[in-house]
Amino acid sequence: MTAKERMAIEPQKMPEQDPAVRAHNMREVALGYTPEQAQREATRCLNCPTKPCMQGCPVSVNIPGFLAQATAGDFKGALATIRESSLLPAVCGRVCPQEKQCQNFCTLGKLFKDPEKAVAIGRIERFCADFSAQAGQVGGDEAFNPSSTRPHAKRVAVVGSGPASITCAADCARAGFKVTMFEAFHKPGGVLVYGIPEFRLPKAIVQREIDGLKALGVDVVTDFVVGRTLTLSDMLDDGYDAIFVGTGAGLPKFMGIEGENLVGVFSANEYLTRANLMKAYDEDHVDTPFWHGRRVAVLGGGNVAMDASRMALRLGAEKVYLVYRRSEAEMPARREEMHHAREEGVEFLMLQNAKRVLGDEQGRVKGLECLTYELGEPDASGRRSPVAVPGSEFTLDVDTVVVAVGNGANPLVAATTPGLDVDAKGHVLVDPVTRMTSIPGVFAGGDIVLGAATVILAMGEGRAAAKGMADWLNRNAGEGETK
Template structure:
């Protein structure tokens, strides 16, 4: 995943870890080029926490660091057969398809699996994106498998509607229990259980309960797992003096973005968990104001 760390020092701001941009018409590239014109230097192909640590950046002369590494750690179901060929995280699938332009393969170097019978696990906006991408890449059928009912689906209603318009099937109140493979270790199907809704859980949604004896099999040759993501651990695991919560997110002052490590701020999904772009933008602005105060007045 893209990693952004912005550092202030005399001469401007340095942003580490942004992949190299080649398409000037790309919206994100336009934003990057605008920042470059303001004096920001972009350091490509750097993984902060692996190629360089935060302390090493301070040693290089940087005065302040902003961490915005996001929640880029894919989550899986942890069910038997998960290592079969044909099971991908939505992160990888959509990165290949969109950022790396795999839909143009072999004109580009990045391939992407194009299943005929595709299953997407999850019911959020990322799941809808994955399902519609799979359909547009030539799948004969695409099924969204979700353990709750339509009312509990977290995706926007418009996303669900558009997915159904494109022929995506909704397999609701269905929970996968096992992946099935052939003699070559390739995915050929998935065992599922039918569910019913019980009492609400901590999230306020009714808890799905398995119906005993309701096992059935779904044929599939590609499964895209879109059940959420966790905190990107590459940087945080190498920064022991920066406090994390039980989910691995960085603990910050909610009004300033200050972390427990001096001269380090954080914001976005690495703090809140997977959320919205607008919240991340707001966090960045709050942190920028706080960084300005720090550089002017001190910590």
């Protein structure tokens, strides 16, 4: 097929649940391509010699390679190609900010001067992973099979079970190490299970990846809080030869405004954890205590704020406001999530911000006083800074406020591990190549190092740390051990 013919193919639309229906159920919003759609969308790729899309991918997936296989209908081969660089294609195909990464660099988007015309790389990636999973392969494909595993006497502990830890554990297990993963919650998966809602990332998909890890021989221990159940130093004393710390950025930040302690104010983390991990939406089967807000204000403009506001609708709120102090152009959330939130009925209040939460005599939220803002000069982040307009106060009639203005590093491991160096914000400091921390044999990666980032970056860090660990362990292997 000529380039002209490829360019003439219309971008394939993703089938989705109707907004009015999906705003009241937890089922996945985007329904996924059919095989025909996936093949047709992949055929749009021009196979540019310079492969600009790969430059936009933090883990350098061979995108033109897997698109060529999908074009030929070889979805299993396409998945194997993706898996060479990315362990979690079913997850990344759903939640990666492709519009800022690979698809942002796609030549088609540039030629048509329309980002919507870029090849839908993420959707094809998702299709390839789901297609193989439906074919019944553990972990979504055969790349999970431990065929390359060589037994090794060294023991590795992985702390946390988010994407950084999953990737590190899989790579270490494939390298032949005996790996145990320790997770504080009762379910492994990190933000993929406790934060990102079911309607965006079905939990069965995350479980599939965890099953793949177990098939590789990784022991998964839950309800184990490192720093409480045992410290990192205890674990080294117990005979772990190396430890990976992937504890994430789960410490919620608050606004520091009056009324934030009132009943009915939540961090987005708590709100989403009760709803997702503790399944508060499934009232017939669980007894998770939950505050059913009728009129909800969510503060923030990132993916977490989008998830919280859409979750509030699904939990029965009649009115949901999204309050953000800059304009839409500065919002860090994925465009698709913003579009979905709007379609479902979330009202966006741009250039506005909370000043104080108002309470009734019983200490419950009865309103939110806000201020209007204007954009001033660019700040350190390069975005124009919000400047409050004096005297512009107004009150929103709400009974619930969800604060989604960012998360800091989980502090427990650093606080209980003498000698583990962190920066002023509590991020663990690592060697840029090996990812080893200030303690020999202890490595770290993901949000605990980068600050709140993305799934794909966390995975990349987990992979880099696994390589650093393997090199270090092999260098330090004792007499008679398999190397």
